[in-house]
Amino acid sequence: MNVVLLGIPGSGKGTQANFLKKRLKLKAILTGDLLREAVEKGTKLGEDAKEFMEKGDLVPDQIILDLIEEKIKEQQKNFSGFVLDGFPRTLPQAEGLDLLLERTGKSLDYAIKLNLPKERALKRLEGRLVCPFCEAFYNLETNPPKKDLLCDFCAKKLIRRSDDKKDLIATRIQVYQKKTEPVEDYYQKQGKLKIVDGDGKADLVFERILAVLKK
Ligand code: AMP
Numbered sequence: 001m002n003v004v005l006l007g008i009p010g011s012g013k014g015t016q017a018n019f020l021k022k023r024l025k026l027k028a029i030l031t032g033d034l035l036r037e038a039v040e041k042g043t044k045l046g047e048d049a050k051e052f053m054e055k056g057d058l059v060p061d062q063i064i065l066d067l068i069e070e071k072i073k074e075q076q077k078n079f080s081g082f083v084l085d086g087f088p089r090t091l092p093q094a095e096g097l098d099l100l101l102e103r104t105g106k107s108l109d110y111a112i113k114l115n116l117p118k119e120r121a122l123k124r125l126e127g128r129l130v131c132p133f134c135e136a137f138y139n140l141e142t143n144p145p146k147k148d149l150l151c152d153f154c155a156k157k158l159i160r161r162s163d164d165k166k167d168l169i170a171t172r173i174q175v176y177q178k179k180t181e182p183v184e185d186y187y188q189k190q191g192k193l194k195i196v197d198g199d200g201k202a203d204l205v206f207e208r209i210l211a212v213l214k215k
Helices: 013-024 031-041 042-056 061-073 090-104 118-127 164-191 204-212
Strands: 003-006 027-030 081-086 110-115 129-132 137-139 195-199
Touching: 003 013, 003 164, 013 027, 013 081, 013 110, 013 129, 013 137, 013 204, 027 061, 031 042, 031 061, 031 081, 042 061, 061 090, 090 164, 110 164, 110 204, 118 129, 118 164, 164 195, 195 204
Parallel strands: 003 081, 003 110, 027 081, 110 195
Antiparallel strands: 129 137
């Protein structure tokens, strides 16, 4: 099964991508994580992406499409499909993905939109923490760590993401509304869009996603 996750920043895509990865053995491809890793390592991709990310803006489509092509073509032996989080974020990316899948003999089954009002997303982003080591996401409200502010998996101290600052959050949400909402219509027309209520605890939202995938 091949799935795309959509939803404004803070709607819980990263957390749900990880749940889907574990439960359905999907390969999780998170463009935001891949880009942050590239920036940290100082690779060519990181250098190209950095200035856009620091402004809360989108990285140019072709850079992202090349990255996705590389990841989708990688060995899929132990996986039963993929889940894409943070991609596609523009219409050209969605069209590029369709062409890429066609070329590689694959197809997309569902685009799942995690629906969350902007005010709720803002509140969540303010409480969002991430493990600097394994990049697991937490939220003080919906998905808190089991112990203090430490990662459940590697016990490292959790930190805030550098683009989770108030002004950048507002920009990222605006960018979503302007550039990514048309992607929702694109999948709606293809009959692949499934809208899931993204409010509530992470495991409850996951049950809703599984229910949609079973239909
Ligand atoms: P995320 O972790 O998905 O919120 O992504 C963090 C940042 O990485 C975004 O604000 C963008 O600057 C960049 N980014 C991630 N995915 C994409 C994409 N599909 N297209 C363009 N830029 C992206």
